[in-house]
Amino acid sequence: MRDRTSLILFLLLLCGALLPACGGGGGIAVADVPSDEPTPPPEEPPDPTPDPTPSQLDQQLAPLLAAANVSTPTLPPAQPPALVALGQMLFFDKILSGNRNIACSTCHHPTAGSGDDLSVSIGEGGSGTGSVRQLAAGELIPRNAPPLFNRGLPAVRQMFWDSRLSRGAGGFVTPEPALNGRNPTAAAIVAELDTPLAAQALFPLTSHAEMRGQPGDNDLADAETNLEVWALIMERLIGTQSGNQGGIEAYRTLFGQAYPQIVDADDFNIGHLARAIGAYEDQAFRALASPFDAYLAGDLDAIDDQAKRGAVIFYSRGDCHRCHGGPLLTDDRHHAIAVPQVGPGRDFPGEDTGRAAVTGDPDDLYEFRTPSLRNVALTGPWMHDGAYTSLEAAVDHYDNPTRSLQNYDASQLAPRLRNTVDLDPARNQARADALSNILRPAPRLNGADVSDLVAFLRTLTDPASVDMSSEVPASVPSGLPVED
Numbered sequence: 001m002r003d004r005t006s007l008i009l010f011l012l013l014l015c016g017a018l019l020p021a022c023g024g025g026g027g028i029a030v031a032d033v034p035s036d037e038p039t040p041p042p043e044e045p046p047d048p049t050p051d052p053t054p055s056q057l058d059q060q061l062a063p064l065l066a067a068a069n070v071s072t073p074t075l076p077p078a079q080p081p082a083l084v085a086l087g088q089m090l091f092f093d094k095i096l097s098g099n100r101n102i103a104c105s106t107c108h109h110p111t112a113g114s115g116d117d118l119s120v121s122i123g124e125g126g127s128g129t130g131s132v133r134q135l136a137a138g139e140l141i142p143r144n145a146p147p148l149f150n151r152g153l154p155a156v157r158q159m160f161w162d163s164r165l166s167r168g169a170g171g172f173v174t175p176e177p178a179l180n181g182r183n184p185t186a187a188a189i190v191a192e193l194d195t196p197l198a199a200q201a202l203f204p205l206t207s208h209a210e211m212r213g214q215p216g217d218n219d220l221a222d223a224e225t226n227l228e229v230w231a232l233i234m235e236r237l238i239g240t241q242s243g244n245q246g247g248i249e250a251y252r253t254l255f256g257q258a259y260p261q262i263v264d265a266d267d268f269n270i271g272h273l274a275r276a277i278g279a280y281e282d283q284a285f286r287a288l289a290s291p292f293d294a295y296l297a298g299d300l301d302a303i304d305d306q307a308k309r310g311a312v313i314f315y316s317r318g319d320c321h322r323c324h325g326g327p328l329l330t331d332d333r334h335h336a337i338a339v340p341q342v343g344p345g346r347d348f349p350g351e352d353t354g355r356a357a358v359t360g361d362p363d364d365l366y367e368f369r370t371p372s373l374r375n376v377a378l379t380g381p382w383m384h385d386g387a388y389t390s391l392e393a394a395v396d397h398y399d400n401p402t403r404s405l406q407n408y409d410a411s412q413l414a415p416r417l418r419n420t421v422d423l424d425p426a427r428n429q430a431r432a433d434a435l436s437n438i439l440r441p442a443p444r445l446n447g448a449d450v451s452d453l454v455a456f457l458r459t460l461t462d463p464a465s466v467d468m469s470s471e472v473p474a475s476v477p478s479g480l481p482v483e484d
C-alpha cells in the first residue's frame, strides 16, 4: 500500500503548496515564486535544496499522473540469500546448455541492460557477449531479448513478447502441457514454480536454438521430451542415486543450502532450479528507484522541465499512458503498433504475427505485449525485434506508425540483419491494418515532442541499473568460462 500512500502524499503536498499561490490571486505564472519572499537576484547561484514549490508543469502533471494510476510499486520482501546465491550461479553457468556454450547471462547480461544489446539474439553456437557477439555457428533468434527488470514483482503474470506463458486462477498456461492447469501432471515441478518468472526459466533450456543445441549434438538435444531434458540437466548438476553418481559437488552444496528441508538429492527437480533462477532475477533486477520515483515521492526537482514536458505529453495528447499506464508503465495487454519486421521471423521467414500465433485469433494479429518502460533507456534496441536502435527512433515511430513502417530505415540495423527486413507489401499492409485504434489518428509528434518524451523516458532509469557489472561472478561451479 506504500505506493498509493506516497502518491497521495505527493498530491497533498502539491495541493498544499499550490493553495497560497492560487489564493493569492497571482495566477499560475507566479506559482514558482513564493509570495512572501523577495525574488533572488539573478547572479545568485541556484539554491541547491529541493524547491518544493510546484511549477506550472508540476500542476499540469499532477492530475494526469493520478488519472493514469502512476506510482512506485512497493518492494516485495527480499528473496532468501541462499536461493539467490544458487540462482546467480545457475544464471551464469553454461552447463545448463546442451553444448555447454551458452548461459542465460549470454543474452540477458547485467552490463547490457539485462538484454544483449542486439536487435535479435544470437543462439547457442554464437560467440561473445553483448553487441560484439558473433553469429559464428549460431542461429539468429526471431526476437529481441527482453529486459528482466522488475519481472519478479507480484503484479507480473505473463512472460514473453506474446505472453505464451502466463499464470492465472486456473494455474499455468505454458508451452509444456505437463505444467498446465489446476492439476498438472508434473505437479512436483509446478509446486516449486512460485512466480511466472520462475516458470519462464524452464523454456530457454528446451529451445534448440537458444540453449539446447541441435539433435545429434548432445544428450539434451537428443532427449525426446521437455521433462527428459530437464531431468538430464538436474543429473548434470547434482547427479543421481542421492548424488553418489555424477553431478557437481558445489551444486549439491548450493542446492542443499537453498533448500535445507530437502535431505535426499534425488528429491530435487527442475522446479527447484527454476525457482532459484527466478529468485535471482527478481532480486538482482529490481529497479524502482528512478528520478521519476523521487519526483513521485515529492522531490519536484528530481526531473527537469524538459522531462516534465515529456511527461505531460506522455500522459495526455501523446496517448502513451493508454497502454503504458500504471506503476510499471504497461497495461500488460497486447497491442499492434505496426513495428517493421526484422530478423528470421517466428512464424516463418519474414513473419511474426505475435499474440495471434498463440491464440489463433485473427483479432490478435501483430499484437505484442506492451513492455514496461522502466529502465527503457538501458534496454535497446527496442521493440519485439529490435527494429529501432535508438530511443529517439522508437519514440518517433509514434509520430505516424504506418508511415514509420513504410519508410523504415534499415541502415540502423547491424549489417547482418539489413536484408532480413520484411518488405512484402501484403504483409506490411496487414501490419498497418492491424494498428491499434488508440493510435488512429496517430499522436503526431514534432521533433521537440520526441526530444521531450525521450527526456522523460530517461528519468525512468534507476541509477543502480546502469553499472551492474558486480553481478557477474568470477567463476561458476562447473568451471566453464563465465565470459566468452
Ligand code: HEC
Pocket (backbone or CB within 6 Å): 091, 102, 103, 104, 105, 106, 107, 108, 121, 122, 123, 124, 141, 143, 144, 145, 146, 147, 148, 151, 158, 159, 160, 161, 162, 197, 200, 201, 202, 204, 205, 209, 210, 211, 277
Ligand atoms: C539465445 C539468447 C537467450 C538465452 C540463452 C536466454 N534467453 Fe531469455 N529471452 C531471449 C529472447 C529472444 C526472449 C524473447 C522470446 C519471445 O518473446 O518469444 C527471452 C525471454 C525471456 C524472458 C521473458 C521476459 C519478459 O518480459 O517476458 C525471461 C524472464 C528470460 N528470457 C529469462 C531467461 C533465463 C532465465 C534464461 C536461462 C535459463 C534465458 N532467458 C536464456 C533470449 C535468450
Ligand code: HEC
Pocket (backbone or CB within 6 Å): 314, 318, 319, 320, 321, 322, 323, 324, 334, 335, 336, 337, 339, 368, 369, 370, 371, 372, 373, 376, 379, 381, 382, 383, 384, 385, 394, 395, 398, 436, 438, 439, 443, 453
Ligand atoms: C496502443 C498501445 C500503445 C500506445 C498508445 C503506445 N505504446 Fe509504446 N508500445 C506498445 C507496444 C505493444 C510495444 C511493443 C511493440 C512491439 O514490439 O511490436 C511498445 C513499445 C514501446 C517502446 C519500446 C520498448 C522496448 O522495450 O522495446 C517504447 C520506447 C514505447 N513503446 C514508447 C511509447 C511512447 C513514448 C508512446 C506515446 C507516444 C507509446 N509508447 C504509445 C504499446 C503502445
